[in-house]
Amino acid sequence: MSVRVQREDFDLGAEVAALRAGNPQVGAVASFIGTVRDVSEGSAVSAMELEHYPGMTEKALAQIEAAACARWELLGVTIIHRVGPLLPLDQIVLVAVASKHRGNAFAACEFIMDYLKSEAPFWKKEETPEGARWVDARVTDEDALKRWGIKSINASGEDSEGSEGKP
Template sequence: MKIQVQTADFDLQSELNAMRAGRPDTGAIVSFIGLVRDVNDGKSVAGMELEHYPGMTEKALQQIAEQAQQRWELIDLTVIHRVGPLLPTDQIVLVAVASRHRGNAFAACEFIMDYLKTEAPFWKKEQTTEGERWVDARETDQVALEKWIAAGVPQDCAI
């Protein structure tokens, strides 16, 4: 398991290669990359700053990842989340999950992302043409989280 919070960009192919190395039992790797959009809620976005609490954030990401490992049979997983100033099209987050079968990998990847969007201690401030603004989780993010809670996953798994 790899959990990192960093300012530097990441290379998808390098991360996937590292997950596959020496693991012939891997049958599927599912990955998600989140990007900075140039428009959010109808406003042009010139950039974004992501803030976090060092130590606290990594611990929360670790707990989310451990919940995924307990719920599905996984071989490996990687969560890399960037912080600091970012521009439109920059990569923000990578979640990659390896398992023997695709179903576990898809479900675990979606679960991790749904919890990251709502429970991980990151704060996003966008620079728009109308000035700076803090970005809250979307209602759709909360709905996505609630499906996991309804399925028996504790809401506070990241705390």
């Protein structure tokens, strides 16, 4: 199991190879890569800056990983989330899950992303022609988490009413 927050890019092939390395029980690997888009909420986006709280963020990602492992029989999980300045087309996040069967791999990968989008302590600022803006949590991210039967919990363990941009 691997959780990393980093500025540098990642290589999907290398990460999946490491996840599978030498384990003949792995029958399925599902992965998701999130990238920077050039438009958000109807405005062009020329750049994005992702911020986090070191230590708190890694702990939250480890909790998300543990929640997935408690629900499904998984043989490996890799979560990588980038921080710092990013441009359109740059990779932001990788979630890769190994299991014996595809159903567990697909479900766990989607669960981790849904959980990460609403619960991980990251703050996103977009550069647009109208100026820089902090991006609030989306209702759709909270709704995606609810379908897993999870009430929104922030990193401190208290009920969350959603992020309102950077604190």
